[in-house]
Amino acid sequence: MLPTVEWTDEGVKLLDQLQLPATVTYRLCRNYQEVAEGIREMVVRGAPAIGVTAAMGAALGVVQSPARDMAALRQEFAGIRATLAATRPTAVNLFWALERMNQTFEAAAASGDLGEVRRRMREEALAVCAEDIAINRAIGRYGAALLPAAGEVLTHCNAGALATAGYGTALGVIRAAVEDGKALRVLADETRPYLQGARLTAWELQQDGIPTTVITDNMAGHFLHSGRVGAVVVGADRIAANGDVANKIGTYSVAVLAHENGVPFYVAAPLSTLDLSLASGEQIPIEQRAAAEVTHLRGVPITPEGVAVANPAFDVTPNRYVTAIITEAGVARAPYQASLAALAGGARGQSA
Ligand code: MRU
Secondary structure, three states, X not given: OOOXXXXXXXXXXXXXXXXXXXXXXXXXXXXXXXXXXXXXXXXXXXXXXXXXXXXXXXXXXXXXXXXXXXXXXXXHHHHHHHHHHOOOOOOOHHHHHHHHHHHHHHHHHOOOOHHHHHHHHHHHHHHHHHHHHHHHHHHHHHHHOOOOOEXXXXXXXXXXXXXXXXXXXXXHHHHXXXXXXXXXXXXXXXXXXXXXXXXXXXXXXXXXXXXXXXXXXXXXXXXXXXXXXXXXXXXXXXXXXXXXXXXXXXXXXXXXXXXXXXXXXXXXXXXXXXXXXXXXXXXXXXXXXXXXXXXXXXXXXXXXXXXOOOOXXXXXXXXXXXXXXXXXXXXXXXXXXHHHHHHHOOOOEEOO
């Protein structure tokens, strides 16, 4: 797979997901404002990829800053973080990455050397990127064991290589299972209104030669009832301390339908997607997006002009519908309050 996000001497390069699958092209972000724009416009999207991009944007801002003393650089860095933080509200990986970069800044600032701060920021952003791929491979290893030896697996949105620095979370689990020799076929929800499933999941699985069938979102119930689907695997944008999961709009419906039909519903996500400061999913901020995403298809209106539209980009799946949460540290099961806290606190492997 092509890299989603790349640090270059000219700036941060983003694989332009607005153009996929028709055209494979990169957008160069020459400063941190352009990086923020790339996240806001969804040139890059998916919680872990947003986190990696924000880390690179933060580093780029500090590297390029004309500040001549630490106080001025610190002040400018606060503005850089605020700009990047104001891009998208739901994926907690964005705020996690900015906090990590802030800690790096402060640790390096103790040296009193501006050059050292700039060098360490760049290094840390590259580390966040490299770690993300390693984390996804670990998630894949834990998750692969949960999938059936053969048959269909349903996924929603795109939680693949494109949504991360590489390999993917939910699609990483599927990739790892296929690498283990499992004969899986993927049912990819198209994921209205933004079509991440139809455009992105189908594209990247096709590149890998993993058999994929795109279905419209309202077909998921039909297929889950058919007995053909062995498991559902999705990603997450934010997971509360009690295991409630915010993910792409439509995930909740899939989870309820999976539960009703006795199909296991797995969530694959790095520990950086946990927000243990939130007791439940009710407190997760849900991004509301432009009406035009619902009223228009590729610029063509599909609704009467002036009709009222709602466009929440995410929903929250209550923990009771989640069979397990697969992280790089192991697999959490209910009660999630305890199992997620244990994994976040350094425990590894399966938790009760
Ligand atoms: O609006 P998007 O495309 O950024 O939403 C992406 C999702 O909801 C993904 O499922 C989630 O971020 C997990 S990506 C590994």
